[in-house]
Each structure stands twice: as C-alpha cells, then as structure tokens.
Amino acid sequence: MTATARAQPNQQDMDHAYRVVAAISSVFSAKVVGQDYLRETLLLGLLTGGHILLEGVPGLAKTTAARVVADAISGGFNRIQCTPDLLPSDIVGTQIFDSTTNSFHTQLGPVHANVVLLDEINRSSAKTQSAMLEAMEERQTTLAGKMYPIPEPFLVIATQNPVDQEGTYPLSEAQTDRFMLKEVLRYPSPQEEAEVVFRIDAGVYDRSATPQPVASLDEIRQLQRIVAGVHMDPVLVHYTTQLVHVTRNPAQFLSPQLARLVEYGASPRASIAFCKAARAAAILAGRNHVIPDDIRNLAQRVLRHRLILGFEAVNINVTPEMVIDAVLQSVRVP
The missing domain is CATH 1.10.8.80 (Magnesium chelatase subunit I, C-Terminal domain)
Structure with missing residues (x-):
C-alpha cells in the first residue's frame, strides 16, 4: 500500500516561508554574532520538529541563541541547568499537596514549553536523562496517571561540554540517537569576538532589549506543514x-x-x-x-x-x- 503524497508547496507557500525564515534569521543575527551553522541548525530543528544536540565550550552563545529563537516566535522558553542531583520531577513536573484543600494539584515541569534548553545534559543522571528523552519522543508527560501534552511547536536544544568531564553521565548511543542533528560549535574569529564586545557596550544584550516576536506559533506550525510537502x-x-x-x-x-x-x-x-x-x-x-x-x-x-x-x-x-x-x-x- 503506497502512502499518499503531501501537496507540494506552491509559490504562495514559498513566499510565506521565505518571509518568516528571513525575519527569524534577522532577529538571530541581531543578537548572535557569526555562528551561521548554529542559526541554520536551529532553523532546521524548528521547521521539522526535530531536536538539536550542541557540543562546545562555555561562552559560545548557546543559551542566547535558544532564547532568541523562542523570543522570535513568541514561544515559551525554559532553561534547565542539568546537575547530578536533578530529579525527573524537576523536568516533567510533580503532584503537590495543598493542605488548605486537603488535595493534590499538578505542577507541570519546565519541559512544558515551546523551546527548552537543557544545559550540560550529560551532568544529569541516567534516570533524569531518560525522563527528558521520553518527553522529547512522546511529546507528553504523565503525572498521577494523567497525560499532559507538550505544546507545539516543541524544540529541545541540549548542550554538552567536551572539556570538563568530571561528574558527568555521558549519553548512551540510544539517547543521542533521538536528537535529529548535532552541531559542534567553534570559537569565534577575533573580528567576531570584537563585535560581541561592541554589542555589549551598546546594550544589545540588556534584558530590556528583548526582541519583538516576528512569527506566531501558528505560522511555525504552518511552516512545518509546508516543509513536510x-x-x-x-x-x-x-x-x-x-x-x-x-x-x-x-x-x-x-x-x-x-x-x-x-x-x-x-x-x-x-x-x-x-x-x-x-x-x-x-x-x-x-x-x-x-x-x-x-x-x-x-x-x-x-x-x-x-x-x-x-x-x-x-x-x-x-x-x-x-x-x-x-x-x-x-x-x-x-
């Protein structure tokens, strides 16, 4: 039995996709200097619903890049700093007892966002890694027998540090396989590094300088349908x-x-x-x-x-x- 082919994008779809991608790229370039491969990789993940694994030394704008993507699409952003004592409930959520009503209520974890940054994923234990990767694969979490869907679009950006391996739990082959793409980040050139300093002096990275969204979540979902065709x-x-x-x-x-x-x-x-x-x-x-x-x-x-x-x-x-x-x-x- 042959699968039915999706409708191929027409010129109107292509024009719409070009405008949205160009707008997101412009917001990214305004905040992140260089890192063209990183920009392309994050866009590939966003347009396909695939997750991204980043490897690089600290200070290469991984967190900034993830936050910029979330800001550009008016999506929710959460950053999870992975540590050896991080528990699965710290990621997916938990049940909290309310003494005033004598009942439990659900508190969803930070994985319930459109863009989730897992900093140093290999510093968390294997059990915690598995909980996160299950949420990535199933696009939902289960708490007290009830399923909670994760909002779409959903992009997980995980980072790992190749330099300091003390106190880490390396990802297994089966776990790394769940990431669609892996990007290795390099140091910036002297000219790019100087540009970073100039932008800091100009206040580009101040919290008050958060960019305005240039694409809605509905537009990103539409782009994903266009890509599939x-x-x-x-x-x-x-x-x-x-x-x-x-x-x-x-x-x-x-x-x-x-x-x-x-x-x-x-x-x-x-x-x-x-x-x-x-x-x-x-x-x-x-x-x-x-x-x-x-x-x-x-x-x-x-x-x-x-x-x-x-x-x-x-x-x-x-x-x-x-x-x-x-x-x-x-x-x-x-």
Whole structure:
C-alpha cells in the first residue's frame, strides 16, 4: 500500500516561508554574532520538529541563541541547568499537596514549553536523562496517571561540554540517537569576538532589549506543514539510505584502516533525519524540492553523533567527521 503524497508547496507557500525564515534569521543575527551553522541548525530543528544536540565550550552563545529563537516566535522558553542531583520531577513536573484543600494539584515541569534548553545534559543522571528523552519522543508527560501534552511547536536544544568531564553521565548511543542533528560549535574569529564586545557596550544584550516576536506559533506550525510537502525524489531517499548503509557495513565500502575503527553505524533514525532536514534545508534555500547537495551538506550533522568509533580512533586522532567524509566519497551522487 503506497502512502499518499503531501501537496507540494506552491509559490504562495514559498513566499510565506521565505518571509518568516528571513525575519527569524534577522532577529538571530541581531543578537548572535557569526555562528551561521548554529542559526541554520536551529532553523532546521524548528521547521521539522526535530531536536538539536550542541557540543562546545562555555561562552559560545548557546543559551542566547535558544532564547532568541523562542523570543522570535513568541514561544515559551525554559532553561534547565542539568546537575547530578536533578530529579525527573524537576523536568516533567510533580503532584503537590495543598493542605488548605486537603488535595493534590499538578505542577507541570519546565519541559512544558515551546523551546527548552537543557544545559550540560550529560551532568544529569541516567534516570533524569531518560525522563527528558521520553518527553522529547512522546511529546507528553504523565503525572498521577494523567497525560499532559507538550505544546507545539516543541524544540529541545541540549548542550554538552567536551572539556570538563568530571561528574558527568555521558549519553548512551540510544539517547543521542533521538536528537535529529548535532552541531559542534567553534570559537569565534577575533573580528567576531570584537563585535560581541561592541554589542555589549551598546546594550544589545540588556534584558530590556528583548526582541519583538516576528512569527506566531501558528505560522511555525504552518511552516512545518509546508516543509513536510517539499518534494524529495525517491532516488534521493535511496541515496540517504545508502549513506546510512555504508556506516553499518564499513568493511565493504571504506578502506581497511578506517573500517576497523567503526564499532556501530547509524540507525534508521538517521535516514529519517536526513529526509526531514533535507526538506527543511530546501526551504531555507528557497526551493520546493530537495537536491543532492542538501543531503551532503547535512551529513556531518546527521551522522556525527550516530557513528560510534572505537578507542583506537581516539588514539590516532580520527574523528567521526573524517569517517563521514569517506562515507560520502564511497557513494555515487545521483
């Protein structure tokens, strides 16, 4: 039985999508200097309903970027600082006893927001991580047997610090797999860093300088429907699944030196992430159809957290990105 194709975006849909995306990008650029890949990655997550994992040292505007996105779409924003003593109830909510009425009432947790920033997710315990990831997957929480839906759109931005690993609980492969994309943040250039200082002096980051929303939540939901209708040729779908297949069978496609370093390849979620993100990337580029470059440009972000390398790779300074480049070279571009 063949699935019914969604209606492809018309010119009116494309014009609307362009206006909304341009407005959000303008608000982002006014607050965050540089970080073009971060802006694009957050937009891809927002337009597809996928969640984002960010890795980078402190001070690279991760919190600012998340708050700006929430402000731009008039959405609720909550920041959760993950610590070893953080409990699942601190995230999803709990039942509180009211002595005046002699009854319990529900207090929903901070996960019930449109944009949720999980700072240093790998500092929370495995039990707490699981509670958060369940909310991400099911889009709801359950308290005292009653289900509470999480508002849509829903975007989780989780950060992890690669420098200080003391007192951390690293995410398991199954947990990282639930993030659609992973972005690695780099230090700004001297010119960009100077611009940050100038903007601080000018009061750009003062709390009173909160930007006005440029898009409603209804418009974001409409954009997500437009993205879902972007045309992706079946040949390109097979291209994405072939890329993922290579990660699972590296000995058949990669050099023996690289193949032996790969312990686990990507799951089917990688193929799904490729297709969803490629459609959103097409919209960002002003197209209503996907091209091969959309997929290739996303390969690092889709696969870097799903490709598990052995300890030998660390010893010889081979990164997942190097293996992903080899995977791209091993598959013919349609």
